[in-house]
Each structure stands twice: as structure tokens, then as C-alpha cells.
Amino acid sequence: MWYSRIPMGAKRDIKTADRILDAAEKLVQVRGFNAFSYADVSKAVGIQKASLHHHFATKTDLGVALVERYRRVFLEALAGIESEEDAAVDRLERYIGLYRTVLRKKRMCMCGMLAADVATLPTPMRDSVAVFFAENESWLTRVISAGTSRGELHFAGTPASMAAFIVSSLEGAMLVARGRGEPAHLDDVASLLIANMRPPTPSRSAKAR
């Protein structure tokens, strides 16, 4: 009936389910989970409202699928970064780039948005949002640990606490950037974040190597 059934004959329906997810994801990132309706998705996808229920029986089902896909895609992006970059600072820059890309599309991180809506969210969505942040922090902890032990980073506190700090700063930067109507806000925060993690000693070109 709906989304979890991936291995099936045609691909037309998978495409529809994905188009629904795409439209809903954008709506959540821009307006929030409570401020979009099946009617909005219907309009965006070009399908009747009732047909949406065929793919995602309830709004909760849609929401859960949304967060799960978002987490999966994000994790894949993180794995990509880790395999393409070696230096901790470069990895962090790429990580920040993920946020920048989202904000440039005038969206907010979907899980940041859902974190705001958390009090009104169905429990399974809530849990999945919590996992998203935990996954982000544990990836960052790994990157930062490697970076500090190689002397590429310097700061007060543990890698884990710094990882939590980075997630918070970036989520907050997106939020405030929206609130202020100034997307550049994120760049300012990001560069200060990196600046304060660089080792202090010889000149400022202490980048990789």
C-alpha cells in the first residue's frame, strides 16, 4: 500500500511517493509541520488530496517517512564528506556547507523545524528527530576527535561537547538568520565557529598538512 514497499514492479508509483515526500519536505522546511496541509501537498504534486492518502495513510505516516528519509540522506552526505576530505577543518567546512545549501534555498533544516514543533508531533516523529541530532553529534565527535589528536583543532572542552556545540550553533544560526531575514548571518556564525577552533600558535595558515 504505501512507502515501505520499495521492491515492486513499476517505478512510476515510487516516483509519486518521492514527489510527495519532496513537496512535503519543502513545506515542512519552510512553514513547519503544523502549517502545511494535505491540500498544499496536493497542489504542489498535482494529484488529488485523496490520492495522497493512498501513499501515506495519515499525516503522521507521512511525517515519519519524511524524517526517516531525511536522516538517511543526511547520513549518506556525512559519509561522503568523510571519504572525500581528510583534514578535520575541511570536513567541518563541508559539514557547514550542508547547512548553507539548505538556507540558500530559503529553507530551515527540517529537523530543526520539527524540533520547534516537537510539542505537537506524534511520538514516532519525535523519536526520529531526536535520533537525527544524536547521529549528527556522534559523526562530529568522531571527526573532532581525529582532528584534535592530530593537532588540527584546539578548543576548551571534550570533542563530544564541542560536537553538540557545533550542531546547536548551526541550527541556531539558521533560525536566527530566518528571524532576522539575513541569510548571511549563517556565514558569520560559521566562520567565527571555525576561527575559534583553529590552533592558536604559528600564523593563521595552520590549515591541513
Add this chain to the structure above:
Amino acid sequence: MWYSRIPMGAKRDIKTADRILDAAEKLVQVRGFNAFSYADVSKAVGIQKASLHHHFATKTDLGVALVERYRRVFLEALAGIESEEDAAVDRLERYIGLYRTVLRKKRMCMCGMLAADVATLPTPMRDSVAVFFAENESWLTRVISAGTSRGELHFAGTPASMAAFIVSSLEGAMLVARGRGEPAHLDDVASLLIANMRPPTPSRSAKAR
């Protein structure tokens, strides 16, 4: 007719308007602007829904009054901090305490919440939210400037950029704390924030003196 008329005979009505604002503020901080209704406020205040329209003709009017009052109260709190504390670090700790107090009540900063809802907000509310962040940053800039020139603080970047950074980190910390369901998250972020702004040199008791 409604709120702007403060100087009048009785005080009963002022109290009602304030009770409405209190209830609505809490609802916004917990659920967001789109996820509460006049019916919710009606229940919380113990007044008929239609009577709410007597005090705040539309939801937009209510929203604008809400943000304006929030800003005013926040500014007063900041002025209080400035007059009661001299050392920059103490002022920052007190500033962070403001956020902690809100989160302890299981709420989010109201303007942080509204920043998430920004795409669906009536324009006057949007503007007022932007001013809230600007006011916060300019207060912090002043505090940080004084602190750096007295050698109480040390970090990479300008006081203004650090001020923006602090607002973002704290707003983000509240958001992630909610998303993770771990209020302590804010404390971790806050202490790391302070730790990375302390002057590096002699011991860690470089506080005020």
C-alpha cells in the same frame, strides 16, 4: 476598544488582556504560532472565545501585542543585568540564565519559535521578531566590547560577530535541547561558550577579581 488604551478607570480589563497574553505566550512558546487556536486560549483563560476578539480583534493583533510585550520585558531584564553586574562574564552568565529559565519551564524562546514560523507570520510580527534579535545582539555587543577592552574576554572576531554568535548558539541550544528531549543540553552549550571566551593565560580563575 483594546490593548493600547492603558490609562482608564478600572483595572479589571487590563488584567484580562494580560491574562490572555500570558496564556497565548505560553502556547506560542510550547506549540508555535500556527499550532494554537483562540479556543485554546479561551480554555486557558476561562473566557468565551468571542470575548477574546474584544481584546484582540484578530490573531494578528494578538501576535503583534505578544511580540511587543516580550521584547519590552526582555529589554527590561537586560537593563537589570547591566545595572546589577559589572564583570562581562557575570553579565553573560546572567544573560544565559534568562534562556535557562525559559527552557526549565519547558518552553522555547518565543522569538526563536516565531523565527521558525516566520514564513507564515503576518508582516508586522515578522518585523518585530527581527528587531528582537537585533536588540539582543546590540546589547551583547556593548557588554562584550566593555569586557574585551578590560581584558576579561578573549576570542577570535569582533564583539558584534561574537554577539551574533552567542544569540545563535543559545537559540540553537534551546532548539536542539527540545529536539533531543534533553534540557541539560543547554547547560553544556552554555558552559562551553563561556569557556571558549575566557582569557587563556594565568590559570582558570581569571574571572572578575
Add this chain to the structure above:
DNA sequence: CCATCCCTACCTACTAGATGGTAGACTGCA
């Protein structure tokens, strides 16, 4: 001193439109 008037605060009862969701039928492909 009292009748009138006006205003604020509140009420009951209603509306139009949106919301998430359902029932049941049609269509085209495997």
C-alpha cells in the same frame, strides 16, 4: 436623587472555509 446614556466586558449563536480522513468507483497495466 434619579433617569438616561454610554462604554467596557462579556455572553450565546452563528458562519464560511479549511482540515485530515473516508467511501466507492474508474482505469490501465501485468
Add this chain to the structure above:
DNA sequence: TGCAGTCTACCATCTAGTAGGTAGGGATGG
């Protein structure tokens, strides 16, 4: 033939907002 995908038509409930009326207090004026 069966079934996934779509449709039209519908529903109960909730939404912000309106209409119109009542109670009571304070001022005004005769």
C-alpha cells in the same frame, strides 16, 4: 482477473471571525 493508482464526492471537526444582545459601572443632566 487483480490490483495499484487515481479520481469524485463526501464527512465531522476545527478554524478565525461576526452578529447581536446583556449586565453593570460611571458620568451627565434635570
